[in-house]
Amino acid sequence: MIFVITEHRDNKLKSITSEALVFAQRVGQDFGQPVTAVVLGANVSGLADELKTKKIDRVIVAEHPDLAEYSPDRYVEALKTILGNEKPFLVIVGHTTQGMDFAPRLSVSLRRPLIAGCVEYEKQGDRLILTRQVFNAKMNMKTGVRGESPYFATASPGAFQADELQSGGNAEIVSVAVQFSGPVRRKLVERVEAPRGMVDLSAAPIIVAGGRGLKEKDNFKIVFELAEALGASVGASRPVVDSEWLPREYQVGSSGQTVSPKLYFAVGISGAIQHLVGMQTSRCIVAINKDVEAPIFKVAHYGIVDDLFKVVPALTKIFKDLKVS
Amino acid sequence: MKIISCIKPVPDPASRLIINESKTWIKDNDLTFVASEADNYALEEALRLKEKHQGDVAILSMGGDEAARVLRSGLAMGADRAIHLLDPKFKGADEFAAAETLAKAIEKDGGADLVLAGVQSDDLGTGMTGVMLAEFLGYAHATVVIGVEADPAAKTLKVKRELEGGINETVELPFPAVLTIQFGINQPRYASLKGIMAAKKKELKAWSAADLGLSDNLVGKPGAMYEVKEVFVPERKSRVEIITGTAEEAAAKLVEKLRKEAKVI
Numbered sequence: 001m002i003f004v005i006t007e008h009r010d011n012k013l014k015s016i017t018s019e020a021l022v023f024a025q026r027v028g029q030d031f032g033q034p035v036t037a038v039v040l041g042a043n044v045s046g047l048a049d050e051l052k053t054k055k056i057d058r059v060i061v062a063e064h065p066d067l068a069e070y071s072p073d074r075y076v077e078a079l080k081t082i083l084g085n086e087k088p089f090l091v092i093v094g095h096t097t098q099g100m101d102f103a104p105r106l107s108v109s110l111r112r113p114l115i116a117g118c119v120e121y122e123k124q125g126d127r128l129i130l131t132r133q134v135f136n137a138k139m140n141m142k143t144g145v146r147g148e149s150p151y152f153a154t155a156s157p158g159a160f161q162a163d164e165l166q167s168g169g170n171a172e173i174v175s176v177a178v179q180f181s182g183p184v185r186r187k188l189v190e191r192v193e194a195p196r197g198m199v200d201l202s203a204a205p206i207i208v209a210g211g212r213g214l215k216e217k218d219n220f221k222i223v224f225e226l227a228e229a230l231g232a233s234v235g236a237s238r239p240v241v242d243s244e245w246l247p248r249e250y251q252v253g254s255s256g257q258t259v260s261p262k263l264y265f266a267v268g269i270s271g272a273i274q275h276l277v278g279m280q281t282s283r284c285i286v287a288i289n290k291d292v293e294a295p296i297f298k299v300a301h302y303g304i305v306d307d308l309f310k311v312v313p314a315l316t317k318i319f320k321d322l323k324v325s
Numbered sequence: 326m327k328i329i330s331c332i333k334p335v336p337d338p339a340s341r342l343i344i345n346e347s348k349t350w351i352k353d354n355d356l357t358f359v360a361s362e363a364d365n366y367a368l369e370e371a372l373r374l375k376e377k378h379q380g381d382v383a384i385l386s387m388g389g390d391e392a393a394r395v396l397r398s399g400l401a402m403g404a405d406r407a408i409h410l411l412d413p414k415f416k417g418a419d420e421f422a423a424a425e426t427l428a429k430a431i432e433k434d435g436g437a438d439l440v441l442a443g444v445q446s447d448d449l450g451t452g453m454t455g456v457m458l459a460e461f462l463g464y465a466h467a468t469v470v471i472g473v474e475a476d477p478a479a480k481t482l483k484v485k486r487e488l489e490g491g492i493n494e495t496v497e498l499p500f501p502a503v504l505t506i507q508f509g510i511n512q513p514r515y516a517s518l519k520g521i522m523a524a525k526k527k528e529l530k531a532w533s534a535a536d537l538g539l540s541d542n543l544v545g546k547p548g549a550m551y552e553v554k555e556v557f558v559p560e561r562k563s564r565v566e567i568i569t570g571t572a573e574e575a576a577a578k579l580v581e582k583l584r585k586e587a588k589v590i
Contacts, residue, residue: 130551187496263590301565302583
């Protein structure tokens with residue numbers, strides 16, 4: 001059995017759940033193991049109905065008023081009950097701030113392996129080899145888990161394509177009763193949107209990002225113009241933010257946002273590793289830069305080696321014309 | 326308020342990393358090690374909390390000479406004392422074994438009100454050791470912390486966390502707790518000359534696996550939950566296609582490819 005611990009907020013499944021399910025479906029097919037999605041929450045029957053349509057075998061639903069908001073204490077306790085009864089082979093969690101908040105505790109509590117940030121896997125005989133990123137994604141590491149299952153893995157965002165999720169199942173929905181005896185030590189006070197003007201780049205389908213190659217703050221307007229013509233969001237590399245051309249919220253990269261849009265324009269961005277780790281899983285990357293040696297071209301799919309002050313306005317004009325026609 | 330700040334020595338980010346012969350790690354014999362960047366933010370936060378509320382800041386690191394080196398830097402920054410987990414048996418630990426060893430050391434030191442660590446290390450980088458440490462210790466925890474308010478009298482903390490998609494969350498939790506500190510929460514200080522001189526007189530004690538009462542099968546490589554099969558540089562699937570012509574021609578060709586070939590617009 002392969003379990004996917006789903007992630008949801010405001011009664012909507014997060015896209016990482018689809019990615020984790022793709023990971024599970026693939027491992028399930030290779031190892032001949034059924035896939036179960038687990039939903040923890042308060043009123044989540046709608047989510048179970050949505051999951052039921054995917055090509056999986058079962059949906060386990062554990063509802064309790066204490067699970068209305070995510071809590072690491074409650075998640076660990078509920079999952080220990082569920083996993084104890086079921087004894088799965090592999091438990092997949094999203095490599096998110098939520099997943100990485102409870103999965104390590106669960107791993108220690110059960111003394112079972114956790115391989116975090118998985119991007120791929122392979123089957124060697126009967127053994128599952130999980131590949132994860134190390135050294136800020138400069139290198140990958142293949143790992144073999146030790147001891148008995150369950151094994152825990154977190155799926156790196158963008159490593160598995162959500163649109164490859166197979167539908168057409170008619171999964172059985174199983175309700176599981178959970179009871180809690182431990183304390184809820186950490187309590188949510190409030191959850192707020194970061195400063196206004198902030199765009200959720202993590203969900204943006206198209207991003208136009210600008211870098212130091214734009215030379216000065218006023219020149220950033222050509223990035224905004226291209227973004228507007230495309231209906232895209234705007235991002236920036238760290239030097240742009242450090243020079244205060246744009247607020248910190250626009251930053252893409254290891255100390256900013258991690259994004260994985262279908263289309264990413266890197267305009268005048270050389271491609272420091274800290275930037276690349278934040279965007280390299282984008283489906284299609286276009287780099288526009290004068291320097292052919294810039295590392296951004298190593299991750300780009302299409303590149304134009306030319307003066308961005310000529311190329312970007314030309315692109316904006318084409319997209320504007322396309323919109324009109 | 327007693328604070329313990331954990332520091333992981335990692336290869337200097339400027340160094341060129343080469344995979345070793347057995348392809349299980351990098352060649353680390355000749356590298357310079359420094360504190361993992363996020364751990365500097367954690368230590369700075371610890372020092373600021375002490376300056377505000379009084380107390381004791383101990384720093385904790387595991388490894389050989391490289392750990393002693395980052396501990397000396399931490400003492401020079403202003404930590405009061407240092408604990409060096411020094412034993413050849415610790416080598417090859419994964420996050421799980423490292424967390425168990427760190428937890429035993431913190432227990433031996435009498436526990437703490439607050440344990441701080443960087444959100445993730447610059448080498449393994451998964452951000453799990455801090456959370457595992459909390460579970461081993463039985464402490465509450467919060468990850469990706471971008472703001473800390475402590476109330477030592479009430480023994481509570483109010484911390485702000487950075488979530489995905491520009492969402493921030495404020496949570497309350499009791500002492501004792503483990504917090505993993507996000508990059509950019511503060512501006513870490515540099516050691517002053519006075520700090521460097523003062524550091525020489527500060528306590529730096531070393532503990533081995535035996536000192537911690539940890540049996541050989543729980544530390545280092547034997548204590549790890551996974552074995553490293555291979556470390557490799559991933560091949561980039563995409564090979565860039567450079568589009569040529571004048572700026573206008575290249576732009577037009579690119580748009581055509583994005584529509585017909587990549588089908589992303």
